Amino acid sequence: MTASPHVVVIGAGTLGLCSALTLVEQGARVTVLEAQSIASGSSGRAVGVVGSQFTDPFEIMLRVHSLRRFRQWESQGLGFNHIGYLRLARTQKQMELFAKSAEIQEEAGLRSRLYRADELRQLIPHISPDGLEGGLFGPDNGFLDPHEMCNFLARMVRAQGGEIRQYRKLLGVKRRSGGYTLETGGDSIDCDVVVNAGGAWAPQVAELFDQRLHIWPERHEAVVVHLDQPLDYTMPMVMDLVNGEGSGLNFRHEKRTELIAEIHKVEQSKVRLAELLLERLPDLPDARLGRGWAGLYPVTADHRPFVGPIDASEPTLVTAAGAGGYGIQLAPVIGQIAADWVLHGAPVSAPGTESLSPSAGRSVALK
Ligand SMILES: Cc1cc2nc3c(=O)[nH]c(=O)nc-3n(C[C@H](O)[C@H](O)[C@H](O)COP(=O)(O)OP(=O)(O)OC[C@H]3O[C@@H](n4cnc5c(N)ncnc54)[C@H](O)[C@@H]3O)c2cc1C
Numbered sequence: 001m002t003a004s005p006h007v008v009v010i011g012a013g014t015l016g017l018c019s020a021l022t023l024v025e026q027g028a029r030v031t032v033l034e035a036q037s038i039a040s041g042s043s044g045r046a047v048g049v050v051g052s053q054f055t056d057p058f059e060i061m062l063r064v065h066s067l068r069r070f071r072q073w074e075s076q077g078l079g080f081n082h083i084g085y086l087r088l089a090r091t092q093k094q095m096e097l098f099a100k101s102a103e104i105q106e107e108a109g110l111r112s113r114l115y116r117a118d119e120l121r122q123l124i125p126h127i128s129p130d131g132l133e134g135g136l137f138g139p140d141n142g143f144l145d146p147h148e149m150c151n152f153l154a155r156m157v158r159a160q161g162g163e164i165r166q167y168r169k170l171l172g173v174k175r176r177s178g179g180y181t182l183e184t185g186g187d188s189i190d191c192d193v194v195v196n197a198g199g200a201w202a203p204q205v206a207e208l209f210d211q212r213l214h215i216w217p218e219r220h221e222a223v224v225v226h227l228d229q230p231l232d233y234t235m236p237m238v239m240d241l242v243n244g245e246g247s248g249l250n251f252r253h254e255k256r257t258e259l260i261a262e263i264h265k266v267e268q269s270k271v272r273l274a275e276l277l278l279e280r281l282p283d284l285p286d287a288r289l290g291r292g293w294a295g296l297y298p299v300t301a302d303h304r305p306f307v308g309p310i311d312a313s314e315p316t317l318v319t320a321a322g323a324g325g326y327g328i329q330l331a332p333v334i335g336q337i338a339a340d341w342v343l344h345g346a347p348v349s350a351p352g353t354e355s356l357s358p359s360a361g362r363s364v365a366l367k
Contacts (some may be wrong), residue, residue, distance in 0.1 A: 004028055005192035007342055008182055010170050010205050011035075013043035014146065014328055015305075015320045016197030017153035018069075018335025020162055023195075026343055030162040031191070032154075033184060035169035039150035041199045042327060045295025047222050047260055048149070049237050049252065050329040051085035051141040052110055055097040056243075058352060062333050064108040065350050069332035070144075078144065078152045083253055084236035085141035086115075086123060089133045094242045098136035105138070112138040125233060126281050143237060143252060146328055173208045179316065193316045193342050200298040202306075202321035211310045213358060215322045217296040218266055223273055225251065225259040228286035235259055240280070249276040259287075264325055297324045300362070305330060307337045308347075308357030318342055319358050 004027045009016045012034035020030045034040070050070060052063040074080045089095045095114065102112045115122070115137055117129040123137060154164055165184075172183035179192040198205040200217040237252040241264050248265030263273055274289055281287070300306060300322040309315050320338035323330050336349040337356065347353040 005342065006031070006179075006190070007193045007195060008033060008180075008189060008191040009195040009197055011041065011197035011199055011202075012038045012150065012154065012164060012166065013041045013197065013199050014150060014153070014331035015199070015323060015334050015338075016195070017150055017157060018331040019195050019197055019320050019338040020157045020164075020335075021153050021160075022335045022339035023342060024157055024160040024162040026339060028339075028343065030157065031189060032157065032162065032164040033168045033170055033182070033189075034164065034166045035201075037166045038154050038164065039147050041201070042295050042298060043146050043150055043199075045222075045293060046146040046328045047252070047262055048143040048146045048328055049085070049141075049250075050080070050143060051087075051138060051237060051239075052105055053085050053087040053101065053112060053136045053138050053141065053239070055094075055101050057104055060101060060104050060108070061352075062330055062350065064105075064110065065333040065336065066329055066331070067110065067140075069336070073152065076156075079148055080142055080144045082140055082142040083234050084123075084137060084139045086120075086135045086137045086236050086238045087242065088135045088238065088240045088246065089242060090131055090246060092133055094245070095133050097242070098134075101136060110138065111140055112136055124235065124238065126231075126284050127238070128280055128282050130279070137236070141237065144328070149328065170205060170208060193318065195318045195320055195338055195342065197320045197338075199321060199327070200296040202298065202319065206310065206319070209317055211317070213306065213310060213319060213321070214301060215306070216299045218299045218324075219294055220262060220264075220297055220325065221268065221270070221292050221294040222260055222262045223270060223292035224254065224290040225261050225277065226288050226290045227257045227259065227284070230256040238280075239264065240276075241265070247276050249273070249280060251277065251281075298322050298327070299324045302362060304362075305334055305356055306358040306362070307334050307353065308341050308359060310358045312359050315341070315345060
């Protein structure tokens with residue numbers, strides 16, 4: 001491959017734009033093809049939370065890489081609300097995992113602190129600690145506006161010579177010596193490499209290359225909680241889920257008199273959301289559920305993203321998709337790993353991330 005290959009990235013969500021930016025920064029010629037408009041897929045529907053309060057060292061490591069990149073972008077003008085992130089624990093075993101997480105994060109330069117159940121009201125005066133052992137709080141985590149993030153990334157890609165073509169759906173593919181000819185309805189484009197960042201539609205994109213990719217669209221809804229009076233503190237992101245255990249309820253401040261709430265699990269309804277909120281925030285004055293919106297989590301069987309070639313014998317087709325409910329926070333590191341596969345033939349930015357390749361025996365159907 002040439003030192004500066006022409007790479008076409010399919011999809012202008014967070015994963016496609018982060019991949020595109022890392023590629024142009026490293027000298028590739030990049031064209032992004034987007035079937036609709038920037039952030040029109042899952043990325044524009046996200047709640048925008050970026051956090052590192054996880055217990056699995058690999059998951060923490062991925063977020064450490066992402067957070068470094070977010071810090072760089074913040075210094076270049078990307079808005080980021082550092083409201084903090086509190087993950088709740090319901091068992092002593094989970095508190096032990098949190099203690100290890102705090103150690104790992106501290107080694108990586110991230111602040112986090114354990115709170116016992118009776119200390120949680122120091123952070124959130126309205127929280128009910130019933131059924132909780134405590135929580136793990138990262139004061140530097142927070143949220144951003146995913147639309148703003150995508151438009152910021154698009155500006156950076158264009159400023160470095162990349163091109164973003166909106167309303168250009170990839171419809172057909174012809175393989176040719178050393179690359180592909182891509183049909184988009186209006187025109188055709190020759191390129192050396194393709195990055196499939198088609199989100200929940202990545203399997204259909206893979207099919208155009210006669211390849212199979214097991215990603216499922218999982219519908220999730222976020223709902224606004226209106227408050228008649230502003231709270232006299234900032235509600236951090238609160239998540240009731242540890243390795244699949246817990247209700248999945250999560251909520252955070254949005255505006256002075258608004259929270260946003262969601263259930264990070266498949267089985268959900270607005271009624272269930274209201275019940276869970278009442279249990280956890282029983283004394284929130286005059287709160288009522290308002291409008292909501294829905295979007296898709298692009299989910300894989302093992303709940304980890306696919307980054308790399310599906311077929312090792314075709315390294316010029318790289319997948320960057322399947323980030324589930326974490327495609328905002330993981331996009332920066334996924335973009336780096338995808339660019340590594342394109343330019344170096346293997347991940348070099350983040351250790352152990354070959355395991356994210358869809359060819360590593362992971363592309364299996366959901367049981
Ligand atoms: C309600 C909700 C809340 C969420 N909250 C969070 C959160 O707080 N934090 C977090 O990290 N994640 C969150 N997520 C998950 C996150 O939104 C997704 O993981 C992420 O946006 C996926 O990004 P993507 O770039 O892979 O896909 P997308 O943003 O869907 O981008 C894929 C793009 O590819 C385009 N495309 C598809 N097919 C073609 C084609 N043939 N040709 C050209 N273009 C094509 C689509 O139009 C689309 O724009 C949330 C998701 C939902 C639904």
